[in-house]
Amino acid sequence: MDIDTAADATTNGASHFTLDADTFRKIHPAEYNRRFISQGVRADGRPLQRFRKANVNVGSITTANGSSMVRLGNTTVICGIKAEVTEPTPEAPRAGFLVPNLDLPALCSPQFRPGPPGELAQTISEYINQICTSTNLLNLDDLCIASGQAVWVLHADILCLNYEGNALDAALAALIAALWNVRLPKSTYDELEGTVRAAATNTIPLVLNRLPLAATFGVFDAQHLIADPTDQEEPLLSSQLAIVVDQEDNLCGILKEGSAMDRERMVECIGLARNRAQALRRLIDEALAKADAS
Amino acid sequence: MSRFDIVSPEGLRVDGRRPPELRRLSCRTGVFAQADGSAYIEQGNTKCLVAVYGPREPSKRLLTEKGPTINVEYNVASFSSGERKTKMRKDRRLMEIASVIKQTFEPIICYGQNVASRSEIDVNIQILQLDGGALHAAINATTLAMIDAGVPMRDFVCACSAGWYKDTALLDLNHLEESADVPTLTVGLLPKSGKVTLLSLESRLHLDKFQSVLELASQGCERMRDELDSTIRKATQELAKTAL
Numbered sequence: 001m002d003i004d005t006a007a008d009a010t011t012n013g014a015s016h017f018t019l020d021a022d023t024f025r026k027i028h029p030a031e032y033n034r035r036f037i038s039q040g041v042r043a044d045g046r047p048l049q050r051f052r053k054a055n056v057n058v059g060s061i062t063t064a065n066g067s068s069m070v071r072l073g074n075t076t077v078i079c080g081i082k083a084e085v086t087e088p089t090p091e092a093p094r095a096g097f098l099v100p101n102l103d104l105p106a107l108c109s110p111q112f113r114p115g116p117p118g119e120l121a122q123t124i125s126e127y128i129n130q131i132c133t134s135t136n137l138l139n140l141d142d143l144c145i146a147s148g149q150a151v152w153v154l155h156a157d158i159l160c161l162n163y164e165g166n167a168l169d170a171a172l173a174a175l176i177a178a179l180w181n182v183r184l185p186k187s188t189y190d191e192l193e194g195t196v197r198a199a200a201t202n203t204i205p206l207v208l209n210r211l212p213l214a215a216t217f218g219v220f221d222a223q224h225l226i227a228d229p230t231d232q233e234e235p236l237l238s239s240q241l242a243i244v245v246d247q248e249d250n251l252c253g254i255l256k257e258g259s260a261m262d263r264e265r266m267v268e269c270i271g272l273a274r275n276r277a278q279a280l281r282r283l284i285d286e287a288l289a290k291a292d293a294s
Numbered sequence: 295m296s297r298f299d300i301v302s303p304e305g306l307r308v309d310g311r312r313p314p315e316l317r318r319l320s321c322r323t324g325v326f327a328q329a330d331g332s333a334y335i336e337q338g339n340t341k342c343l344v345a346v347y348g349p350r351e352p353s354k355r356l357l358t359e360k361g362p363t364i365n366v367e368y369n370v371a372s373f374s375s376g377e378r379k380t381k382m383r384k385d386r387r388l389m390e391i392a393s394v395i396k397q398t399f400e401p402i403i404c405y406g407q408n409v410a411s412r413s414e415i416d417v418n419i420q421i422l423q424l425d426g427g428a429l430h431a432a433i434n435a436t437t438l439a440m441i442d443a444g445v446p447m448r449d450f451v452c453a454c455s456a457g458w459y460k461d462t463a464l465l466d467l468n469h470l471e472e473s474a475d476v477p478t479l480t481v482g483l484l485p486k487s488g489k490v491t492l493l494s495l496e497s498r499l500h501l502d503k504f505q506s507v508l509e510l511a512s513q514g515c516e517r518m519r520d521e522l523d524s525t526i527r528k529a530t531q532e533l534a535k536t537a538l
Contacts, residue, residue, distance in 0.1 A: 062339065063423055064373040074327050078422065080373025106367055107345045107418035109328050114367045114418075157372045161343060161420070162326040 030236050037224050044073075044230060051215070051228040051276050052166075056173065056287040058181040065154075065202055066182030068287070070174040072228065074164040077102075079174035081156045081182050085196045088144070088151045096143020096151035098179075100128045102158045102171050109163035109231065124168050127255060128158075128175060131244055135210045135252045138179070142207060146189030150196050154182070165231035168242055169280075172214045177284045181291065182206050212252040213280045215273035216242045219258070225265055227272060241266065243273035247281060300459045300474055308470050309338070313462045314510060316454075316517060317427075321435070321525045323442040324533075329418075331443025335435040338468055339425035342432050344439040349413035361405045362413045368392040368432065374424040375469070391429060395419070395436060398482055398492045404446040415445060426469040429480050429494065430455050434518055441526055449484040450522055451491060454514030456481070458503045463510040479507050483515035 025032040025043070036043045046052070052073030061067035064080035088095060104121040106114040117125075131137070143152040156178060158171045183202035190197060218229040218237035229237060239258030246252050251270070301307055311317070317338030325332045329345035336342075349362055368391050372378050395417070405411045417439070419432045430453035437451045457464045457476040464471065472478055477499040482492030490512075499507065 061373055061423055063375055063425075067373065076326070078371075080371060082373045082378040084378055105369060105418065105420065106416065107329075107343070107369070107420050108326075110347050114365075155372065155378055159371055159420070159422075162328050164328065 025232075029232065033233060033236055034221060037220050037226065042226065042230075043232065048224060049227045049272060051279075052230075054173070054280055054283055056177055056280075056283045058177050058284075058287045059291040064178075065184060066178045066180070068174050068177035068181060070170050070177065072164075072166060072170045072173075073230070074162055075160070075166060075170050076108075076162040077158055077160045077167070077170040077174045079156060079158045079171075079178040081154050081178050083152045083154055083182070083184055085145065085150050085187075085198075086153045088148060090148075092140070093148035094144040094151070095140040097140070097153040098132055098138055098156065099153060100132060100156040100158065100175055101125050102128065102160070102167065104160045104163060104167065108160040111231070112163070120167070124171060127168065127242075127253075128172055131172070131212055131253050132175075135212050135246065137208060137210055137212070138206060139209065145187050145196055146191075149194070150189050152184060154179075163231060165229050165234050166216050169214045169216050169228065172212065172244070173280050173284065176208070176211055176213065177287065179206055179208060180284065180288055210246040210248075210250075210252065211281055211284075212244045212246045213277040214242050214244045214253075215269075215276040216240060217269045217272070219261060219265075222259070225268070227276075241269055243270055245270075245274050245277040247277075249274055300471055300476060301462060301464070305462075307464065309468055313464045314513070316466045316514060317468065319518075319521055321438060321521065323438050323525060323529045329439075329443070331439045331441070331445070333435045333438035333442060335431050335438070337427060337431050337434075337466070339423055340427055340431050341421070341423040342428070342435045343420045343422060344432070344435040345418045345420075346415065346436075346439040346443040346445070347418070348415035348443070349409045349445065350415075352412060352414040361400065361411050362403060362409055362415055364396050364400055364403070364415045364417060366392040366396040366399075366417045366419065368395065368419045368421075370421040370424060370428070374421055391432070392419075394429070394492065394494065395433060398433060398451055399436065399440070399447075402448045402451060402484065402491070403440075404448060409446060415440075415443075424469065426467050426472045427455050427480075429453065430466075430482075433482055433492070434522060438522060438525060442529070449486045450519055451482050452485055452515040452518040452522060453480060453482040453492065454511050454518050455479060456507045456511035456514060458499055458507050463503075463507050465510050465514045477507075479504075479511055481508060481511040481515060483512055483519075485516060485519040488512075 055071040057069045061080045065083045066081040069078045102125045184204045185198040185202050187198040219239045242255040244253035321335045323333045325334045331346040333344050433453035457467045457478045477497040480494045
């Protein structure tokens, strides 16, 4: 028996074979979502081009030099930045390092398995790394302690605690908020002993050149454009488009995956991405101001 | 000995507690929607998050018929403590703790009617911030998450640590105390029967002192039980309210 007709039959009560909404969603996710989206609304109640509610919190991990927690709907990521002293490379004796890494552990969703990082986590980590270098996010020379001898390396570990889709937007926002929250200790290099002495308190903030933030879109059934897809929708999308915009409305990156997409639609996405990035930036600002005040 | 006193002449510890005092504790269940059961515990500065998936169909054929299989994944965030730790693929220490937790919970899960004996339960533990007592925080949080997931258990498993310094027993050690010369005994207790399920000591403690340390740790477990119990009751009342 065809499942679609079975679901239809429940409405007029003509069949004994009934399906409740939850079962229908599980065994036929595409059709379940199609019925919502064709009516201009998503399964979670959002209009097609509405992003989920975001929430930003900084400085909650006291053992880190900077930290943040970002929620997009139920997607929750936490970013902790630890600064360590290391030797610079001979080619760039004054440049420090920023090493972002996203982890999607088995904890955050039943779809991930324990073990080495999966494809999604690695792709996003690499994309974030590229955005950091290409946008010149930090002046890496600011991380210098003694030229050719010692520099700071910032390990930015982004950890997903609950995965409900769209890890890139959340991870990038968490990274930016945490970097903004970083305080480094005052440090001096001892030429004779060859060691670095750091003050006990962390006081020096970083200077961020840009604030790139991402907005992700998906195309459902090759015609409906949806913003901020959830984990239920992600596997059903024919193509995805991630747009990264900075605070001066410069495009910092576009990542388009999947099947072909109209050009007009892309322009539409860029406009929406700009508003989303602005809104996220405001939230980060508010969270930072709150953390400074307390 | 270290520069500071573990217990000051006035009888106070480095963080201002008296010897038989627990740290501030706050717990929540049902933190995340993705997991079947989840819990978050903050004990002093130690923060621990647990997500339980299951009981569900096992991913591979299992040989045991003696109850459900529990897989424990124990992770410590690299930014959780003073020194950054890079995670090894097979960190022995993490695997040992995971196996301790697995063995603590396996015997107390009831199976038969509600939980099929061949099912699988995945327990994912994430330490977000570490300030001593990671093992007992993880066990307490796992108890809460198991209950939240609806896994039937014979009893709570409540864990607490205690140590010995000079001539006083200290309850619920923090990182400074653990890393100083204080022997740390972690106790897991089934409060209803008063039986001990877990006992872990990794440093030297005189036999004569053992009894009093165990006694104090057990008292800590009892208090922990009250906290866990009230958390569960509160969460269930909330749930009942939404159901009505």
